[in-house]
Amino acid sequence: MPLALLALAVGAFAIGTAEFVIMGLLPEVADGLGVDISSAGYLISAYALGVVVGAPLLTAAATRLPRKSVLILFMGLFALGNLGTVLSPTYEAVFASRVVAGLPHGAFFGAGALAAAQMAGPARQGRAVARMFLGLTVANVVGVPVGTLLGQELGWRAAFLVVTAIAALAAAGIAAFVPRLPRAGTGRLLSEVRALGRPQVVLGLLAGVFGFAGVFAVYSYISPMVTELAGIPERGVTVVLALFGIGMTLGSLVAGPLSDRALRPTVYGSMAALTVLLLAFTYTVHNPWTAMASVVALGAIGFGVTTPLQLLVMNKAGSAPTMASAANHSAFNLANAGGAWVGGLGISAGLGLTSPAALGAALTLVGLAIALTAGALDRRNARTRRPQETTTDSTEPAATGTQQHPDTEEP
Template identity: 70%
Template sequence: MPLAILALALGAFAIGTTEFVIMGLLPEVATDLDVPISTAGYLISAYALGVVIGAPLLTALGTRLPRKTMLLVFMGVFLVGNLATVLTSSYGAVFASRVLAGLPHGAYLGLAALVAAHLAGPARRATAVARVMLGLTVANIVGVPAGTLLGQLLGWRVAFLVVVALSALTILGVARFVPHTPASRVGGLRGELSALRHPQVVLGLTTAVFGFAGVFAVYSYISPMMTELAGMPSAGVPIVLALFGVGMTLGSLVVGPIADRWLRPTIYVSLASLAGVLALFTLTVHNPWTAAVTVVVLGAVGFGVTAPLQVLVMSKAEAAPTIASATNHSAFNLANAGGAWLGGLGIGMGLGYVSPAVIGVVLALVGLGIAVTAGLVDREGPGAAPTPEHRDRAAGADAEPVSHG
């Protein structure tokens, strides 16, 4: 199982790298494509658009395929999308390639989390999911800075060529080490879509949208906040971004085992902590040292809620968790776009660069309120983790022994 989890996490690493590396290469992209930086920025939105559309769509289309086959198909589409980014030269073609690359993002991560949870068993589901998502966080420490540096030195397309290579390695690793698991046995697309009607799934997805938007209300504007408010030189911003990635990694490592024992309480504490850290950031952001420390903590508490929410949605989807798991990543990308928009709205209204943190506090508290409400109305009780029987169903109706192949 460790090699299978590592192969799945490598795919997450490639996905995290391609999603965020373009943010550090926008000037190079804009110059090469002969468009303003603001127009080049729409390429970030293009990728997010692909994620939101692709997560439910590709998952739905693949419901009758074995899960290992689905993983290979999704990573193949991801490879083709990034290769198209490398080979195309016009802005419109690059835009289309970013949409294509984003389509399998949520579908792959959602299914990878589901497969990892199935392989780990009910007692270690959250830990296994956190290990896969660790690929995303490590990408922000290693992949994004390294890709940015390579792109600045050798041309921005080189960064995406590296992603293509990572995608190919992931395909080889999944093919070799991930065991075969059969297709879902819940009635295909109709059965999978039924999961989205479960009130607890809806509440879980809504929690992700609002709660996680609090993180991106700040993260989207961390560069001007550091330079304008903390007085940090622009050369220090990449270090701060790497520190944010360190915090993400620590949060993923710590929260997974805790959530295995106390699922809902972990979500409550993470969201409450997120609101508290964002409120603290309005004070600490005026000093470069305190701001940098707070950024690490923000990464930890912000991304510490992702694995527990993923497990909750999979559990409440019962025997049809595949599309719910993938749609959860659409929810996180809606949070990304919504948080960035609301944070920018505060700045645009003349409220200053502190306003995104204040807005983030409100969003985190709304997410906490939704999470608590979901717990109170849950038949299993406000703090209950899924029962073993419930968790076995959520791990997939295909609970028979798996075979390698």
């Protein structure tokens, strides 16, 4: 299993690098394609559009396919999309290639999280999913800074050529080391769609949208915040971004075991701590040392939200988890876009550069309220069914083909 998880993590590393490296290469991309910075910025939106649309569509198309084959196909499509970015001669072609590269993002993470949990078994699901996501966090520490430097020195297309090679390596690793897994769930599209509409799944997705939006309300504007408020020089922004990635990595290592031990409390604690941190950030950002420490904490606590929510949504989908697992990544990308939009509204309204942190705290607080509501509904339904000794849902296999987490019994 370690080599199988490593192959999945390498795929996550490639995806994380491709998603964020373009942010550091916008001037080079704009010059190379003969467009302005704002037009180059739309290429980021193109990728996000692909993620949101592709997660449910590709997952639906691949419902009946073996999970190992699906992972290879998704990573192959991702590699082709990035190769298209390297070879595309015009802005319009690059835009289309970014949409294609984004299509398998959420679907790969959704299928990969289920595969990791299946391989690990019920007692270590959180650790396995967190280890896969570790590739995404390491991408922010290593992949994005190195890719940015490579793109600045050799041309921006070189960064995406390297991403293509890493994606091909990940596909080969999955083919070699990931075992053939029994299909988790019914394999029927209608069942997957119905599971996606379960109240607890919907609440889990909404909690992710609002709970994680607070992170990107700040992260989207971290460069002007730390340079203008903390007095960190522009050349130090790369270090700040790397610190955020280090925090994400630490959060990934801690969130897995905590999720295995107590899933819902981990969700509550992460969101509550994130709310407090974002409020504190409005003060700590005025000093370079406290600002950098807060950025590490932002990455760690923010990522502490993602792993337990991923497991929660997977388990709440019962015997049809694939669509819900992929949709969770669409939810996180909506959080990225929504958080950046809300943070920008505060700045545009003249509320100052600390306003994204305050608004982000409000968003996360809404996410916490949704998560608490979902937990209360769970407890109420548990009390209702306890005298009956059995329910229809209690006979369903868990999201990963194993026993459900005790903190997330299906109502």
